[in-house]
């Protein structure tokens with residue numbers, strides 16, 4: 001018996017194209033059609049006024065509230081105070097220092113994120129070790145001929161970024177150490193790590209910040225005054241490292257026992273085994289979880305307003321108090337929310353992208 | 367050593383009254399075994415008889431609780447220094463290869479020489495390429511383990527161990543996770559290694575391999591060594607009824 005070769009045919013025309021897609025996904029039977037029409041009606045009737053208010057009827061340019069005549073959003077308010085939203089009370093002639101630090105930060109992140117850029121390892125090292133040092137001298141000054149800028153002048157988006165970046169950069173290694181400690185065979189190390197993690201995970205961040213700002217000074221001699229920002233940073237870092245540790249522990253547990261045994265059998269020491277074999281594999285698995293923690297951390301930084309630091313949200317609230325601009329707090333809250341959203345959404349998209357990439361790339365790498 | 371195949375009198379591995387427990391469960395019972403330099407030992411026995419546990423004690427992947435294990439004159443104790451020394455001398459090949467999936471074949475091979483032996487990278491790579499040639503896969507050096515067949519992965523694993531220039535090689539069922547057509551390519555490499563004079567302890571049920579290279583075959587059951595003989599005698603004239611039963615079972619197919 002012999003069969004003829006079958007020809008390759010194009011897909012039937014009623015299964016491809018826009019109309020076919022709409023028929024399949026939007027108007028697939030009476031219930032689906034009604035749902036589509038009703039939801040579509042609500043969506044549109046809700047969107048039109050929003051677009052009208054935020055864009056069509058909005059005013060962007062001007063000097064004072066007198067410029068807001070169109071009846072929509074008064075972005076003039078944000079525009080006039082934009083520098084404060086971005087730089088807080090940082091002296092205007094020193095803005096370039098913040099800008100430079102920001103460009104360095106974003107530049108090296110983009111370098112790392114783009115596929116196929118060379119020297120990724122060195123770049124990561126730069127971002128995690130060298131950049132924080134450069135950023136410190138840039139922002140704080142008081143050396144290399146740079147004017148000192150006290151931390152109580154820091155504020156706005158730049159302060160939010162400082163809190164987030166320091167929190168992220170410091171809590172990751174600390175979290176790794178805690179996770180390793182929690183798995184350790186030495187009972188003392190293990191208990192210390194477990195106690196540390198469980199204490200920090202059981203306390204709300206607000207409490208931590210209050211303790212850092214109010215209680216911590218009580219434990220130190222009076223003449224030793226800790227910078228308020230520094231205290232908040234320590235609080236946030238310790239708090240987040242506990243969460244990070246749990247994410248990392250999950251990743252470590254996903255690595256097969258055979259990997260540890262092969263490393264042991266080759267004679268690698270504990271740290272060599274962890275750094276060269278286990279962590280690189282575990283970190284890949286943990287990226288989505290780590291980025292989630294980063295996003296939570298980023299949003300949590302806004303809590304520092306309760307201890308009197310002027311992060312982005314606090315600057316927005318302060319602006320609302322300005323008698324010249326009473327009544328425009330909606331605009332400032334929307335702007336602040338939008339800024340947070342842009343950063344968090346980018347992180348989330350990147351993590352989804354990575355997840356997808358790791359998922360498909362796994363079969364020929366694992 | 368003029369003839370590398372010769373067995374010398376130097377004791378490479380010695381187990382004296384070794385006992386091990388997993389909690390309450392007595393896995394190894396009074397194991398006594400002496401392996402001279404250049405000797406090839408094949409270990410067989412039913413599942414759960416303690417074969418893996420025994421050879422994993424030799425490089426301290428498992429800890430024994432009683433008795434002495436001495437490898438190349440170094441006694442295995444709590445002392446981390448000794449464990450380090452022993453692991454440098456002992457290579458191990460696992461049933462599931464356990465290659466490092468995030469590293470290329472070449473990186474898998476040079477990792478330990480560079481970090482444990484502190485060999486310069488150039489030298490380590492040169493040696494790794496020679497060994498990959500010996501296991502007949504130099505052309506795969508830049509691929510990742512996941513891109514290789516099981517047989518190729520196992521040969522990489524052998525090369526990776528050999529890169530540390532071990533004095534003893536332990537094999538724990540190196541071919542039992544492989545498809546039949548790949549078993550031969552791995553066994554060929556192992557036979558060649560045996561002919562070059564390597565001291566080998568090999569857990570396997572490949573009786574053909576045992577007949578070709580083994581100096582002694584050891585049969586384990588219930589956590590102890592039940593019978594030990596040179597291969598011809600072992601297969602033709604098994605003494606213990608449990609050995610007879612086991613052989614009849616595995617030789618059926």
Ligand SMILES: Nc1ncnc2c1ncn2[C@@H]1O[C@H](COP(=O)(O)OP(=O)(O)OP(=O)(O)O)[C@@H](O)[C@H]1O
Pocket residue numbers: 388391393411412413414415416417418419420
């Ligand atoms: N980590 C462990 N904890 C508790 N019991 C274990 C552990 N590892 C192995 N055992 C038990 O010890 C016994 C011996 O195990 P071992 O792996 O040495 O057997 P084996 O002879 O290699 O068997 P197989 O042919 O299936 O590989 C088995 O009964 C097993 O269930």
Ligand SMILES: [Mg+2]
Pocket residue numbers: 417418419538539
């Ligand atoms: Mg076994």
